[in-house]
Amino acid sequence: MFRNYFKTAYRNLFRHKGFTVINIAGLALGLTACLLIGLFVHDELQYDKFLPEGERVYRVYNDISAQEAGSVLAVVPPMFGTTLEESIPEVDKVVRILMLQFDANNLVEVGDKSIYEKGRFFADPEFFEIFQLPFKYGSPEKALDDPSSVVISDAFSERVFGDIDPVGKKVSLDKQPFIVRGVFSTTERFHLPVNFVLPMAAAELPAERMKSWGWQQFYTYVKLKEGADSQSAQAKFRGIVAKQIDEDTNQPYKYLPFLQPLNEVYLYSAGFKFDQSIKGNITYVKALSVIAIFILLIACFNFVNLATAKSLQRAKEVGVRKAIGASRSQLMLQFLSETVLLTLISVIFSAALTSLLLPSLNAFTGKEMDFNVFTNPSLLLLLIGLTLVVGILAGLYPAMVLSGFQPVKVLKSAVVVDSTVGRIQWLRHGLIVVQFALSIFLIISASVVYKQVGYLHNKDLGFNREQIMFFQMRGDNMFTNHETFKSELLKGAGIKDVSMGYGFPGDATAGDGVIVPRNGEQVRHATTLLMVDFNYINTLDIKLVAGRPFSKDFKTDADQAFMINETAVRELGFETPEKALGQTLLWPTWDNQDSLREGKIIGVVKDFHFKSLYDKVDPTVLQIYPGAYVKVAVKMDTENVAGSIAHIQGVWDKFSPDYPMEYIFMDDNFEKMYKAEDKLKSLLTIFTAIAIFVACLGLFGLAAYAAERRKKEIGIRKVLGAETSSIVMLLSKDFLKLVVVAALIAFPVAWYAMQTWLQDFAYRIDIPVWIFLAAGIVAALLAFVTISVQAIKAATSDPVRNLRVD
Amino acid sequence: MSNKELIIETENLQKKYVTDTVETTALAGVSLRIAKGEFVAIMGPSGCGKSTLLNILGLLDNPTSGSLRFSGQEIAGASERQRAKIRKQNLGFVFQSFNLIDELTVEENIGLPLAYLGVSKSETERRVTEAMERMGIAHRRSHFPQQLSGGQQQRVAIARATVSNPSLILADEPTGNLDSVHGREVMALLSELNEQGTTVVMVTHSPSDAEYAHRIVNLFDGQIVTENMNIRKHATELL
Numbered sequence A: 001m002f003r004n005y006f007k008t009a010y011r012n013l014f015r016h017k018g019f020t021v022i023n024i025a026g027l028a029l030g031l032t033a034c035l036l037i038g039l040f041v042h043d044e045l046q047y048d049k050f051l052p053e054g055e056r057v058y059r060v061y062n063d064i065s066a067q068e069a070g071s072v073l074a075v076v077p078p079m080f081g082t083t084l085e086e087s088i089p090e091v092d093k094v095v096r097i098l099m100l101q102f103d104a105n106n107l108v109e110v111g112d113k114s115i116y117e118k119g120r121f122f123a124d125p126e127f128f129e130i131f132q133l134p135f136k137y138g139s140p141e142k143a144l145d146d147p148s149s150v151v152i153s154d155a156f157s158e159r160v161f162g163d164i165d166p167v168g169k170k171v172s173l174d175k176q177p178f179i180v181r182g183v184f185s186t187t188e189r190f191h192l193p194v195n196f197v198l199p200m201a202a203a204e205l206p207a208e209r210m211k212s213w214g215w216q217q218f219y220t221y222v223k224l225k226e227g228a229d230s231q232s233a234q235a236k237f238r239g240i241v242a243k244q245i246d247e248d249t250n251q252p253y254k255y256l257p258f259l260q261p262l263n264e265v266y267l268y269s270a271g272f273k274f275d276q277s278i279k280g281n282i283t284y285v286k287a288l289s290v291i292a293i294f295i296l297l298i299a300c301f302n303f304v305n306l307a308t309a310k311s312l313q314r315a316k317e318v319g320v321r322k323a324i325g326a327s328r329s330q331l332m333l334q335f336l337s338e339t340v341l342l343t344l345i346s347v348i349f350s351a352a353l354t355s356l357l358l359p360s361l362n363a364f365t366g367k368e369m370d371f372n373v374f375t376n377p378s379l380l381l382l383l384i385g386l387t388l389v390v391g392i393l394a395g396l397y398p399a400m401v402l403s404g405f406q407p408v409k410v411l412k413s414a415v416v417v418d419s420t421v422g423r424i425q426w427l428r429h430g431l432i433v434v435q436f437a438l439s440i441f442l443i444i445s446a447s448v449v450y451k452q453v454g455y456l457h458n459k460d461l462g463f464n465r466e467q468i469m470f471f472q473m474r475g476d477n478m479f480t481n482h483e484t485f486k487s488e489l490l491k492g493a494g495i496k497d498v499s500m501g502y503g504f505p506g507d508a509t510a511g512d513g514v515i516v517p518r519n520g521e522q523v524r525h526a527t528t529l530l531m532v533d534f535n536y537i538n539t540l541d542i543k544l545v546a547g548r549p550f551s552k553d554f555k556t557d558a559d560q561a562f563m564i565n566e567t568a569v570r571e572l573g574f575e576t577p578e579k580a581l582g583q584t585l586l587w588p589t590w591d592n593q594d595s596l597r598e599g600k601i602i603g604v605v606k607d608f609h610f611k612s613l614y615d616k617v618d619p620t621v622l623q624i625y626p627g628a629y630v631k632v633a634v635k636m637d638t639e640n641v642a643g644s645i646a647h648i649q650g651v652w653d654k655f656s657p658d659y660p661m662e663y664i665f666m667d668d669n670f671e672k673m674y675k676a677e678d679k680l681k682s683l684l685t686i687f688t689a690i691a692i693f694v695a696c697l698g699l700f701g702l703a704a705y706a707a708e709r710r711k712k713e714i715g716i717r718k719v720l721g722a723e724t725s726s727i728v729m730l731l732s733k734d735f736l737k738l739v740v741v742a743a744l745i746a747f748p749v750a751w752y753a754m755q756t757w758l759q760d761f762a763y764r765i766d767i768p769v770w771i772f773l774a775a776g777i778v779a780a781l782l783a784f785v786t787i788s789v790q791a792i793k794a795a796t797s798d799p800v801r802n803l804r805v806d
Numbered sequence B: 001m002s003n004k005e006l007i008i009e010t011e012n013l014q015k016k017y018v019t020d021t022v023e024t025t026a027l028a029g030v031s032l033r034i035a036k037g038e039f040v041a042i043m044g045p046s047g048c049g050k051s052t053l054l055n056i057l058g059l060l061d062n063p064t065s066g067s068l069r070f071s072g073q074e075i076a077g078a079s080e081r082q083r084a085k086i087r088k089q090n091l092g093f094v095f096q097s098f099n100l101i102d103e104l105t106v107e108e109n110i111g112l113p114l115a116y117l118g119v120s121k122s123e124t125e126r127r128v129t130e131a132m133e134r135m136g137i138a139h140r141r142s143h144f145p146q147q148l149s150g151g152q153q154q155r156v157a158i159a160r161a162t163v164s165n166p167s168l169i170l171a172d173e174p175t176g177n178l179d180s181v182h183g184r185e186v187m188a189l190l191s192e193l194n195e196q197g198t199t200v201v202m203v204t205h206s207p208s209d210a211e212y213a214h215r216i217v218n219l220f221d222g223q224i225v226t227e228n229m230n231i232r233k234h235a236t237e238l239l
């Protein structure tokens, strides 16, 4: 019997080619979108899953928003680790990793080879016991016990040593000698950007500092004992932390530590400060999953609509089969087989399409996803499951309608006057509304994301990041003679200005307190400190709102002057920029915490965004501080950039020939901040286009049926003198009404969803009303064009022929 | 005739159609008895209820009231499932518009009733071949309906109606879409089946087709107005 079903199914699909092509195209596209998104989402969920016993590993993070508004820190004080290990019975092992700038370059020298490597970790020896990374060479045991050990990644090993086993070999890291103890492999998805690991001892941190409860500088992970309850461990730990007193304020620390399961670190850490993990974003993962479901629904609805529209054509067949003795369940089975067959064909197409498109998606997302049905049996199973689910989902209702036809009614005449027709009409309209509501929702979302991303890239940041080359100083000579280094750089023809300091836009900045003396009291304020030189303001083209920039003309500017930004004016309580001028600030210097630098505010800069637009501009204090001159920004002419770079290289080689020069451009660095948003934008655009296309495909088919059904009416109208345009309107009107309803549903939902998304950004666009109108009009226009193609065809066909149909 | 076994017996059959506003009485009390082996023609003007009656006799539809017995078993009010079961075991249908399934070949169309009856493949093949040979369409076995002439299509339909050896064949204007030559062919086939023992009930407009029947039932406005024995057919009996 099944063979018979499939034979009829096959012939039916072949006979109704238009219907089949539209459905297969729609389903295949929808399924492809689903598969691609599914692969992406699956991959996002794989982070850290490869680690043995990873389910017992937790990251410790610290919510200190009671102390500093909105601060959830990925780093914790060193005593957290010590205490967890010693006092919490559930804890088996702890590892602390020193927070450094992991994307900073470190000089690696072996023999006469000297290159830069990023991803330097200083970690407790338990690192490889908690993160059981597979070792390519050597073994994790005792690999970090000796302070001169280093364990490197396979990529590092490859670059530095080539294709050999480097265990036992010497390597110089930033001019210090180490011995390679092991090589771990980095093929799996791991959230830590680790490239090489040094023992914590090698960092030579003062023992005193390691007893601190206030120095938030360590990424800390614990591994619990088997079967231990993380909640109770967390509660016990909080109890201990609550008792710790901050010596500065004599108050208990307002800390709220959390144990975050390892498998949530990658996706659920948006908004954590000082987090340098490789991060995904659960919002984007969810959004994409929802879109995948949307697209699949739209494709399934197409099928339901077209199949029910076509049902009149098949009513006769149902009648005959029933008269002959087919039962309803047999007919349902027959129609479901047809849908499943159709879905199967679509799935095969979409599997091929997915394989074809996956390399592009991989390139785009930087992933290495794999889609090979032949080597991956679970994938095959998934596809079969998908075929059945989609086939049954799409086919069930049409099968019920079709198999429900009563033979007497359908055998008698071509026209079925039946209550089911009314119901089908309702359902069909409902489904079209849902399809277009989803499409309009996606158009609005994509437009808002577009605008916001454009805003992120183009917003005036309050400084000029164009044509600025940025690098880190290397080698003692360069540091000691930084003034000559600077003046040598400035000699270049295309060099407009050079600034040195610590705290450049897009780079690391230091957070530290300043003290405002007021009414005999000293009030401490948390601020960002930018350690700068006399060229900083000019190099970055920062605007002033009051006072003057640092100047060598004033002797006191070197160590008795501060500049602040507008936010600091408010937060430090100076009311207006003008009133801030001449006020005194105190700062405990870095060389000696007991000595205070005292100075006057000489200028107020306009707020400028030295971090991404996710973050609010901090209250910021600028001061001249040569002790922190480690980074250099060179402003260049647009002309002869290559010449300028050559000049800088020449100067570099004069000062630090031992070190290769490396640099970035500041604007590139800023562009990179919004990589996730850029990708979201592109993905959303592509999938929105697919969704709309599939929806229009369905509409195209439905319009064809409508034209067919009203052939005679159209013929009569034409004989009576109707214009083509009026006939097009006649056929389009019904559909356009549905699009309007869809828009009314989509608008509030889209507004709410996008408003929620925008909340993540400290600086964001207001959603303009025209986006909604435009989305509605675009959808209506697309629908209209789609329908018109069919309508014009119907309206221009020979009326006499159509009238003779009966 | 009264001593013969009855295959169909109706009493005061009524059928009303209710659409939104209008109520149409298609059958207004039809009492009819049909014996096994009979050939009955139903005639009457268009819209008088012929098809409605035939559909009820063929268990495709339920009467609004009245009684309908099939081989002595009361059917009026039976569920679609029960009716479907009797239909597939005992009845064959021939329609004016042939109602062949376009997607199936001649052979497959004819075999369809057997498929629903669960007859084995080899048995099906044997019976289908036999039916095709009887109807003279064996050379068209793998053609699709549209590739055949109207007369050929109707012969396929008759083959399909008879392949399961039904005891009753119901034909609604079987020659309505055929020219006279093909019409006569079809009538000859139905007669032949009847002579081999199958009961035939046929709706027709054509007096010459009605000539083939033993008995002619005339309907008017949903009621039987006359029942005539076909003199020529029964000549031998009457003598």
Ligand SMILES: Nc1ncnc2c1ncn2[C@@H]1O[C@H](COP(=O)(O)OP(=O)(O)O)[C@@H](O)[C@H]1O
Pocket: A409, B017, B018, B019, B024, B025, B026, B045, B046, B047, B048, B049, B050, B051, B052, B053
């Ligand atoms: N499904 C239906 N709904 C409403 N009225 C119907 C329906 N089927 C038939 N009728 C009406 O019942 C009457 C008898 O129809 P029918 O049996 O088809 O007549 P005939 O076959 O003799 O031409 C007609 O008046 C027809 O309009």
Ligand SMILES: [Mg+2]
Pocket: B050, B051, B052
């Ligand atoms: Mg009729």
